Amino acid sequence: MEKYAKPTLRIAMALVFLYFGFQQISSPDNWAGFVPEFLTSSIITANNLVILNGIVELILGLFLILGLYTRAASLILALHLFGISFSIGFTPLGVRDFGLSFATLVVFLNGPDQYTLDAKFARKKSKKD
Amino acid sequence: MKTKIVLAVLIALFVLGLTFFIRTNQSNYQSSEQSSDNLAGQQSSTTVFISELTKHNTLEDCWIAYDGKVYDITSFLPRHPGSAGAILPYCGSATEFEQAFVAQHGTSKISNLMRVGTFIGDFDIIGALQN
Structure with a gap:
């Protein structure tokens, strides 16, 4: 059972980011209210930032679910979610995101499990050597 | 190593294409809604x-x-x-x-x-x- 723990956590966290990433690119208006004011300007609107954030979360979420650059993707997403949780503050949403960011950090600490593309490429490389 | 990079780039391009597709479809839908809303707005405002x-x-x-x-x-x-x-x-x-x-x-x-x-x-x- 233990061998399924790492991939389960990795895939579960990836699905979370894929869901929210897709929501942000399909309905940026619903998320614009969460963008801190200091990040916006007349050129970079809150909507644009939400769409950009959604693109990043989708890309890194796909990396995570496939197990491609697993450590890098999970670290970036964990730090990103830390930032969001601090921005939201000590509210139910903020606490939830704080917990999720630690879960993503665990994926980083675990590294690529045996079911990732990273592991597959590593096995291929070691066979060649 | 090369394969990984190519795969990563393909995924990024896929996401960018998906975003473009979704945003384009949505803006087409919204502009058609707005033109019908504008007509309604000229007739009455709530x-x-x-x-x-x-x-x-x-x-x-x-x-x-x-x-x-x-x-x-x-x-x-x-x-x-x-x-x-x-x-x-x-x-x-x-x-x-x-x-x-x-x-x-x-x-x-x-x-x-x-x-x-x-x-x-x-x-x-x-x-x-x-x-």
């Missing part, structure tokens, strides 16, 4: 009186008035960072909501309010005072 506004004062149906405009913010309540409970006391109100909003957020987040709320109509405060 005026909301205080008696109507105060009816919409629950978690499932929350209207507020700000600066003479009425917004339905029901769908935003669950996503409010400060929890829905912080806004609920002001559902169905105008002046009270305005004062609380400005006290909490200043005037810098007004554009956010207009983005997350659905515009209902103009708030007729004068008609209410006369009545």
